[in-house]
Amino acid sequence: MDEEKRPSLKDIKLTMTAIVQIDSTQVIPGVSAKYLSQSLTGKTFRTKIFLPRFHGINYVGLIIGPKGIYQKKLEDKTGCKILIRGKGSHKDGHPMSVNDNDEQHVLLIGDSEERLIEARKVVQHVLTADETTRNEIRTEQLKDA
Numbered sequence: 001m002d003e004e005k006r007p008s009l010k011d012i013k014l015t016m017t018a019i020v021q022i023d024s025t026q027v028i029p030g031v032s033a034k035y036l037s038q039s040l041t042g043k044t045f046r047t048k049i050f051l052p053r054f055h056g057i058n059y060v061g062l063i064i065g066p067k068g069i070y071q072k073k074l075e076d077k078t079g080c081k082i083l084i085r086g087k088g089s090h091k092d093g094h095p096m097s098v099n100d101n102d103e104q105h106v107l108l109i110g111d112s113e114e115r116l117i118e119a120r121k122v123v124q125h126v127l128t129a130d131e132t133t134r135n136e137i138r139t140e141q142l143k144d145a
Contacts, residue, residue, distance in 0.1 A: 014124060015050040019116050022046055022109075045116050048085075049123055050105040060084050062126055062134060063106060065141040073144065074126075078119035080110035 022044050051059045064071045075082050086104035110116045
C-alpha cells in the first residue's frame with residue numbers, strides 16, 4: 001500500500017464496544033476464575049478496542065512489550081486485565097475462544113466502569129501515539145525488560 005494512500009495516524013478512529021457487565025462465572029480464555037472472583041464490587045465489566053489496520057505498525061507488540069512486561073505494567077497501572085484477542089492472536093495448543101473469529105482487538109476486563117474507562121484511555125494513547133511517542137514507549141519497554 002502506498003504511503004500516500006494510508007490514512008494519517010491523526011485520523012485513526014478506534015472502534016470500541018460499549019462497556020458491558022458480564023457474569024463473573026463466565027469463562028473467559030486467558031482470564032483465571034480467581035481474577036474474576038476477586039472483583040471488589042462483585043461485578044465484572046468488559047469492552048473491546050479493535051486494532052487499527054494497514055498502518056505498518058505492530059500494535060500487538062507495542063501493547064505487550066518484551067516478554068509481556070509492558071502489558072503487565074499497563075494492567076498494574078489500570079487495575080484491569082488487558083488481553084489481545086481476535087484473528088491471528090490464537091496460540092497453538094490452546095483452545096479456540098469465541099473472540100478468535102473477531103477482528104483483532106484488545107479485550108479489557110475490570111471490576112468497575114471507571115477502571116475500564118481509564119484503561120481504555122491508556123490503551124487508546126498507545127494505539128494512537130505518533131512516531132516519537134511510540135519510540136518513547138519502546139525505550140521504556142526496553143529499560144523495564
